[in-house]
Amino acid sequence: MVTQNPISPQCYSDSGNDKHSSIEVALAEALAAYGVMLTPRASGRFERFDAPDKPKGNGNGWYRIHGPQAASFGIWHLDVSEVVTLHGASDPEAATQARLDAMRDRERQEHERQQQAAKAADKARRWWAEAGPGDPGHPWLAGKRLPPYNLRQRGEALLVPLYFEGELVNLERIFPDGSKRPLKGGRVKGVASLIGHLAGAGRVLVAEGWSTAAALHEAMGAPVVVARNADNLAPVARRLRQRMPAEVGITVCGDDDRHLPAKGKANKGAVEARHAALAIGGDLLMPQFCDGCESCTDFADVRLCRLGGGHGE
Numbered sequence: 001m002v003t004q005n006p007i008s009p010q011c012y013s014d015s016g017n018d019k020h021s022s023i024e025v026a027l028a029e030a031l032a033a034y035g036v037m038l039t040p041r042a043s044g045r046f047e048r049f050d051a052p053d054k055p056k057g058n059g060n061g062w063y064r065i066h067g068p069q070a071a072s073f074g075i076w077h078l079d080v081s082e083v084v085t086l087h088g089a090s091d092p093e094a095a096t097q098a099r100l101d102a103m104r105d106r107e108r109q110e111h112e113r114q115q116q117a118a119k120a121a122d123k124a125r126r127w128w129a130e131a132g133p134g135d136p137g138h139p140w141l142a143g144k145r146l147p148p149y150n151l152r153q154r155g156e157a158l159l160v161p162l163y164f165e166g167e168l169v170n171l172e173r174i175f176p177d178g179s180k181r182p183l184k185g186g187r188v189k190g191v192a193s194l195i196g197h198l199a200g201a202g203r204v205l206v207a208e209g210w211s212t213a214a215a216l217h218e219a220m221g222a223p224v225v226v227a228r229n230a231d232n233l234a235p236v237a238r239r240l241r242q243r244m245p246a247e248v249g250i251t252v253c254g255d256d257d258r259h260l261p262a263k264g265k266a267n268k269g270a271v272e273a274r275h276a277a278l279a280i281g282g283d284l285l286m287p288q289f290c291d292g293c294e295s296c297t298d299f300a301d302v303r304l305c306r307l308g309g310g311h312g313e
């Protein structure tokens, strides 16, 4: 017997639902689907509420009841903007108002996102200008046995410069324990870093992480573009293909997440690398693992593994 989840946000958006006796009840149930428990007030004004997944007092949610048959609500950080109407709504004006609210809220969110990204880009440029070169003795670099190449350093964090359309827009910080964080609110979609120089290159490589890119750069001497993650490989490869002369070859170098299929997941690194290579008609290069090694998944691992004498010996 399959039991369907009775509370799904879509149920309330203009669907008309006979069981609601009033717009307050309909709105309360729609909010409950997002874990928000409150008794709505039909004040006609914007009312704020706390999103349940953020600290108390966050005020990240809003709602407005326009009339007996239409309301709207939104939760900013979740990108939620919805309209709630009662079945057979005969107040099209209120419904239109509710839709306008939701639309304006979405525009406001987009505007806020852009402002945050612009602020993060300012910070990135400032920090980048102030930072010294990456310390070759930084614990993370030492552990990887890699030189700092294009990295700079601020305090204990290594900085990876992230560019979008030729401009520095964000920084990925790599901490001594290996955790990585971009600047809050900064652009992450489509951003990339570069080890080496594109000018005069006969071939350019594209890889996921900085350490993989550094290992490839060391081994092959070619410039390597860092896409940061598997999902970003294809967008970054496409932009690179548009930018580079046709005679310059592009090779996508994938991570081999070979441990994932056993867990019922796709080998994301391999799948996305192949997808990116196909998307630009480029070459694909995957790491060749040492005999008996079960832990390595990328070119940086393999290099380290070989430097350390390999696994299982």
Ligand SMILES: [Zn+2]
Binding pocket: 289, 290, 293, 294, 295, 296, 301, 302, 305, 306, 310, 311
């Ligand atoms: Zn290995």
